[in-house]
Amino acid sequence: EAGVAQSPRYKIIEKRQSVAFWCNPISGHATLYWYQQILGQGPKLLIQFQNNGVVDDSQLPKDRFSAERLKGVDSTLKIQPAKLEDSAVYLCASSLWGTDTYEQYFGPGTRLTVT
């Protein structure tokens, strides 16, 4: 079974530029999550999708971050404009919807450096 795919793996941009990350979850997983992991900290949830609807985006800085999940499969996370404090690893995870929704499967992450 293929795991969660993310691209790109690394990205370096200057502040005020825009950037987009892509995630392809495990086939059949209805729930998709984006987390931000700042160096030395644990991952923090940015947004959670159930199919193509948003379940929780309370921690998403909506003035600069946006995310969508077209057709309930792939998802993109965008930052525009980027700030220095956005430097982090952005993790995508997916899970089944049902009794084991808490068991999340993570992709390798995208390491973003904003200079």
Add this chain to the structure above:
Amino acid sequence: GNSVTQMEGPVTLSEEAFLTINCTYTATGYPSLFWYVQYPGEGLQLLLKATKADDKGSNKGFEATYRKETTSFHLEKGSVQVSDSAVYFCALSVAGANNLFFGTGTRLTVIP
């Protein structure tokens, strides 16, 4: 609210030493508890889990017991190996929320 407090690292041990990484939690509901591991250059992987009080999760020689009375879920291994070098994250999930709340992570380095 929901939060996880994890023993700060880094932790350096010799091969075959005993490992304990402490984890305590606060939760608004009845949580499920997890340990995730992040090996160098790889994504987070679920190491073990426990979904109710007194459950013991185990995998790859690691164990953790869900202690409701002390709100703890400490990770232990009797004899660590160099290949166990990684960052370990304690996490919880509360029914109805589904997202994970992570601790800050503990970096373990095992030296031969």
